[in-house]
Amino acid sequence: MPQASTQVPEGYVKAFFRPRSLSDAKYTYCPGCHHGIVGRLIAEAIDELGIQDRTVGIAPVGCAVFLYQFYRVDFVQAAHGRACAVATGIKRANPELVVFSYQGDGDLAAIGTAETVHAANRGENITVIFVNNQVYGMTGGEMAPTTLPGQRTTTTPEGRDVRLTGYPLRISEMLAQLDGPAYITRQSVHDVRHIQMARRAILKAFRNQLEGKGFSLVEIVAACPTNLKLPPPQANRWVAENALKYFPLGDLKVKGG
Amino acid sequence: MTRMLLRGNEAIAEAAIRSGLKCYFCYPITPQGELVEYMARELPKRGGVFLQAESEVAAINMVYGAAAAGVRTMTSSSSPGISLKQEGISYLAGARLPAVIVNMMRGGPGLGNIAPAQGDYFQATKGGGHGDYHLIVLAPSTVPEAAQLVMLAFELSDRYRVPAMILADGMLGQMMEPVELPPPVDPKGIPQRPWAVTGAKGRPPNVILSFDLEPQRLKEMNLVLQETYREIERNEVRWEEMATDDAQILIVAYGTMGRIAKTVVRRARKEGIRAGLLRPITLWPFPYEPIRRLSERVPTVLTVELSAGQMWEDVRLAVEGRAKTPFYGELGGVVPTPKEILSEVKRHATG
Amino acid sequence: MELGVIFAGFGGQGILLAGKVLARAGMDRGLEVTWLPSYGPEMRGGTANCTVVLADEPIGSPIVDAPQALVAMNLPSLDRFEGRVAKDGLIVYNSSLIPRALKRSDVRGIPVPANDIARQLGSPRTINMVALGALLRALGAVPLEAAEEAMAHELRARGRERLIEVNQRALARGFSEAGKYLGDR
Numbered sequence: 006m007p008q009a010s011t012q013v014p015e016g017y018v019k020a021f022f023r024p025r026s027l028s029d030a031k032y033t034y035c036p037g038c039h040h041g042i043v044g045r046l047i048a049e050a051i052d053e054l055g056i057q058d059r060t061v062g063i064a065p066v067g068c069a070v071f072l073y074q075f076y077r078v079d080f081v082q083a084a085h086g087r088a089c090a091v092a093t094g095i096k097r098a099n100p101e102l103v104v105f106s107y108q109g110d111g112d113l114a115a116i117g118t119a120e121t122v123h124a125a126n127r128g129e130n131i132t133v134i135f136v137n138n139q140v141y142g143m144t145g146g147e148m149a150p151t152t153l154p155g156q157r158t159t160t161t162p163e164g165r166d167v168r169l170t171g172y173p174l175r176i177s178e179m180l181a182q183l184d185g186p187a188y189i190t191r192q193s194v195h196d197v198r199h200i201q202m203a204r205r206a207i208l209k210a211f212r213n214q215l216e217g218k219g220f221s222l223v224e225i226v227a228a229c230p231t232n233l234k235l236p237p238p239q240a241n242r243w244v245a246e247n248a249l250k251y252f253p254l255g256d257l258k259v260k261g262g
Numbered sequence: 263m264t265r266m267l268l269r270g271n272e273a274i275a276e277a278a279i280r281s282g283l284k285c286y287f288c289y290p291i292t293p294q295g296e297l298v299e300y301m302a303r304e305l306p307k308r309g310g311v312f313l314q315a316e317s318e319v320a321a322i323n324m325v326y327g328a329a330a331a332g333v334r335t336m337t338s339s340s341s342p343g344i345s346l347k348q349e350g351i352s353y354l355a356g357a358r359l360p361a362v363i364v365n366m367m368r369g370g371p372g373l374g375n376i377a378p379a380q381g382d383y384f385q386a387t388k389g390g391g392h393g394d395y396h397l398i399v400l401a402p403s404t405v406p407e408a409a410q411l412v413m414l415a416f417e418l419s420d421r422y423r424v425p426a427m428i429l430a431d432g433m434l435g436q437m438m439e440p441v442e443l444p445p446p447v448d449p450k451g452i453p454q455r456p457w458a459v460t461g462a463k464g465r466p467p468n469v470i471l472s473f474d475l476e477p478q479r480l481k482e483m484n485l486v487l488q489e490t491y492r493e494i495e496r497n498e499v500r501w502e503e504m505a506t507d508d509a510q511i512l513i514v515a516y517g518t519m520g521r522i523a524k525t526v527v528r529r530a531r532k533e534g535i536r537a538g539l540l541r542p543i544t545l546w547p548f549p550y551e552p553i554r555r556l557s558e559r560v561p562t563v564l565t566v567e568l569s570a571g572q573m574w575e576d577v578r579l580a581v582e583g584r585a586k587t588p589f590y591g592e593l594g595g596v597v598p599t600p601k602e603i604l605s606e607v608k609r610h611a612t613g
Numbered sequence: 614m615e616l617g618v619i620f621a622g623f624g625g626q627g628i629l630l631a632g633k634v635l636a637r638a639g640m641d642r643g644l645e646v647t648w649l650p651s652y653g654p655e656m657r658g659g660t661a662n663c664t665v666v667l668a669d670e671p672i673g674s675p676i677v678d679a680p681q682a683l684v685a686m687n688l689p690s691l692d693r694f695e696g697r698v699a700k701d702g703l704i705v706y707n708s709s710l711i712p713r714a715l716k717r718s719d720v721r722g723i724p725v726p727a728n729d730i731a732r733q734l735g736s737p738r739t740i741n742m743v744a745l746g747a748l749l750r751a752l753g754a755v756p757l758e759a760a761e762e763a764m765a766h767e768l769r770a771r772g773r774e775r776l777i778e779v780n781q782r783a784l785a786r787g788f789s790e791a792g793k794y795l796g797d798r
């Protein structure tokens with residue numbers, strides 16, 4: 006596979022590489038989608054920790070399901086919401102593996118709430134990357150458990166009415182109450198500074214697993230420009246101005262730290 | 263009545279609302295998203311409850327609750343979601359609660375894909391969940407028929423206290439056709455539900471149960487179900503025949519494949535092959551008897567399905583060796599064209 | 614009479630709407646119609662197509678092996694469907710984006726510079742109605758006025774009343790453009 010990017014002009018030094026654990030496949034995500042950024046940060050963490058040959062990813066249902074194509078690591082596809090249970094099975098069968106799940110908010114916080122809460126409560130030694138884009142992206146923009154009050158989606162055509170459908174679920178705060186988890190944090194990738202912070206959090210969540218610390222979850226407050234019907238820059242701004250009000254950033258639980 | 267141009271998914275939603283649907287519970291899945299969206303938009307305006315649940319498991323149990331409370335209720339999904347509903351469907355059957363479940367089938371097994379398929383026939387007609395039960399299973403082949411059968415599903419489900427399923431596929435959900443819908447049913451015409459939990463005021467308590475630890479009594483509960491199923495088998499078998507009178511080859515196909523087969527029959531006849539079609543409309547109860555009757559004089563009965571041969575088993579049970587029973591199926595969401603089916607018909611009609 | 618028409622193009626070229634307008638126009642004139650879209654994630658930014666069948670008796674298959682007409686809005690669509698069009702059928706193709714002539718000689722080809730015309734009309738998104746106008750002229754099964762009404766209905770349903778007028782002009786321009794190639798009819 007020829008790589009145009011490897012041709013560096015005289016006098017220049019190449020400083021930005023495609024992570025080794027990413028494949029050559031081109032992202033098929035929509036323009037401006039944050040799945041692309043998060044996917045890359047995970048690959049960088051895998052590279053940095055040198056665990057490419059013993060990492061297993063879990064791609065459940067949602068836009069996450071396409072993830073396996075973009076990595077050079079083993080992957081298992083899981084039923085909608087069941088990633089934490091599948092991860093548990095893999096990790097218990099072979100504790101040498103580094104197991105991570107990558108889940109949307111519909112997947113993790115609606116249909117998969119039970120599996121998520123119980124894996125966290127068991128302190129299961131896995132890494133969970135939770136991409137909260139406040140909507141069901143793949144199926145065409147229905148309400149998610151994290152949809153903001155008043156937000157219009159295809160199943161809340163008049164805007165989310167909290168009296169009928171409840172409030173945005175702050176799953177990270179819920180999980181942080183449990184004794185089981187080692188690390189629960191909320192990050193975002195809507196600008197460069199936050200991408201750097203998210204990068205460090207993801208790295209820590211993987212390192213925790215290597216050190217046997219137990220369940221680590223990084224929530225990323227993300228944008229789905231397609232379903233927000235906003236161009237990418239405005240979608241980024243939407244995250245900063247609206248989503249982060251409901252989902253404040255920062256560490257919610259750091260065991261022993 | 264005016265003709266409306268509607269998608270199958272929309273026609274089903276509108277017909278359900280006109281059937282007096284009070285509570286609709288769902289969880290999003292393709293290819294029935296338009297049904298969910300239509301309900302979200304329309305049902306609250308028309309006095310009903312729309313609620314998006316946290317999962318299909320929750321949605322079907324909300325249906326169980328609403329049915330127990332005595333209202334017309336429905337849920338819809340597509341294959342993977344219908345699998346999750348099986349536990350709740352078994353409970354509905356056991357507790358003898360009327361409800362309507364729509365399955366717009368897609369490619370499977372597992373996550374499969376979102377293309378049209380008919381791989382859930384066994385699940386729909388042979389039980390699906392645990393225990394000895396059946397659903398009334400209706401298989402529309404056009405958009406107008408989908409609307410009609412939704413109204414029938416509510417009616418039959420109420421009459422027999424047996425949950426009813428609309429079994430269609432993604433193609434019917436997505437395609438548009440002109441539909442004429444009858445006016446909304448008169449609420450007074452909807453059967454009374456003296457068994458419903460409405461508060462034990464001036465009457466002994468009503469209890470909705472699907473269990474009995476005493477085997478003899480559970481057996482009796484089961485016998486009531488079985489008697490109901492026999493009655494449904496006697497009264498409710500529905501099918502359509504086309505050009506069967508002089509057929510030398512009979513196609514048996516349902517739903518989307520049933521309508522595509524009509525084009526095949528017309529073309530075969532133009533080419534001098536006397537093809538006919540039997541299209542089951544109820545998949546349970548299955549039209550064993552008309553197929554048996556035809557198999558006495560038609561030498562070849564070709565089953566065509568978007569599966570590896572599920573309804574085929576019922577066709578063979580009906581034919582009982584009286585005719586040849588070849589099968590043609592497609593898998594994975596691939597839909598054969600009329601030309602491809604025609605060449606199968608030719609092969610078997612002459613061979 | 615049974616006519617199958619395939620509309621194909623990029624997602625965003627208004628292919629599904631063009632098909633829907635034809636189907637609705639047919640329905641309004643008392644015909645049986647089906648409209649079948651390609652669906653799914655492939656449509657997001659990818660190619661889209663839909664099949665419309667118009668008939669004077671109940672329609673069996675909504676899938677068409679050999680359409681009587683193809684509307685191809687871009688080269689991949691023409692490449693994909695040209696071979697399938699029925700002999701003596703019709704291909705309306707968007708010559709603004711399709712740099713080649715037809716390979717088939719047993720069909721009627723109608724090149725329509727849909728993007729150029731739409732740009733002249735000041736509304737680039739009307740390319741679908743330009744192409745549909747041309748198709749209507751060549752097909753002859755559904756009158757232009759029926760399509761105008763159907764288009765207005767669809768746009769009204771989407772809250773886009775203000776676009777009705779320019780889309781009407783687009784239909785008319787496409788209709789007269791096709792006349793250049795059908796002068797003898």
Ligand SMILES: Cc1ncc(C[n+]2csc(CCOP(=O)(O)OP(=O)(O)O)c2C)c(N)n1
Pocket residue numbers: 066067068069085108109110111112113136138140141142143144149229289290291292318342343346373
């Ligand atoms: C059991 C089951 N129910 C529903 C679906 C349909 N489905 C596919 S993706 C999805 C939601 C995805 O939303 P989210 O998890 O928020 O991820 P996103 O696509 O937004 O990244 C649903 C409901 C399914 N595949 N399986």
